[in-house]
Amino acid sequence: MWQLYQFPLCPFSRKVRLLLGEKGVGYELVRESPWARRDEFIDMNPAGQVPVMTDQTRNLLLIDSMAICEYFEETIDKSAMISGSAAYRAEIRRQVAWFDAQFFADVTAPLLHERMEKRLVTRVAPDSKVLREAMRAAVRHLDYTDYLLDHNNWMAGSTMTLADLAAAAHISVVDYLGGIDWKNHEQTARWYRGLKSRPSFRPLLSERMDGIQPTSHYDDVDF
């Protein structure tokens, strides 16, 4: 049985969980708070980051969210999420990197820092200037996803791919933390409603981060 080390608001773990859900791979959640830098966890992953997956019966250890996604894409045929021509696969991977690097740096990371880490770890008040800037960046990013979805039903083209799962993972974390203004982003909102209603998404929507309540519309699939 796979074990997945994560915490509920980790966007990289969410991307992996959505992929596992779509592929029908069973796993057990292990709660890990990377900021605690637990010795046994650092021994397992020197980078100190989640997600990490282990299967002790088969002596397997998977580290890094993209390496994990590629592993399951290679080993489980069901619901291919990096498929199509080599050029299409390159575009899928470009978009995943875009959400995991650019969207994360501009939006997800500052939101997590201000509204989660400061509350749970350092216990200082959030910086409203940083929050405003991150929320302005979220608007720019949703303008871009609107543009991507203008001509296609899914982020990278005509099929649901890992790019959609990566985008939804980040957007869901930011939405939980109240960082998304859905006004004027109808294409992205429609796409997100479709993803939220998928069985793979349900476990994420019902989970809560200790001491941090989501926005009221967070788990409403019709919002």
Add this chain to the structure above:
Amino acid sequence: MWQLYQFPLCPFSRKVRLLLGEKGVGYELVRESPWARRDEFIDMNPAGQVPVMTDQTRNLLLIDSMAICEYFEETIDKSAMISGSAAYRAEIRRQVAWFDAQFFADVTAPLLHERMEKRLVTRVAPDSKVLREAMRAAVRHLDYTDYLLDHNNWMAGSTMTLADLAAAAHISVVDYLGGIDWKNHEQTARWYRGLKSRPSFRPLLSERMDGIQPTSHYDDVDF
């Protein structure tokens, strides 16, 4: 003909160039300074980063160094660099992510910022405290690569893989900028000498970044 947008000290472009060299893929270099944020380049890649590859005759555009590597790994059989079992491939990708994220953040990025960007762009003196910290981090990272090479000839195991190319790309940039103290790192030094003597490495060693001289041993394959 492929065109590769890059600048000589970009570690991510170097990783791609090493892969293309090993696979025997021809390309033309296009010099791009991402910090200039040239409009036409941003239109091509909204992330504003190199490497980017284009093949205009086939209307192909590849963005993100890992997406580019996976593309050539999928389309060119020669010199497979992400090969072996699914678990081994996951370990290769974990290590690539380690060098491109951890090693980059701790060592390559601060060295590039202090010794290249400050010289070429902002024209202020480097911060010696930041440099010292980055060079201390380089020692810790080379302790780790020594450990990886203690039991194997190559970073991920018994074969040369993309993990070696990623590691060598970062180490070569940092070595150019005088950030590597080779003392007490005999395993990594031996491995690096082997890589430096490969034909794929030669073009990198002969190139210079405008106005920045490399350390005297930089292109000495016997050092």
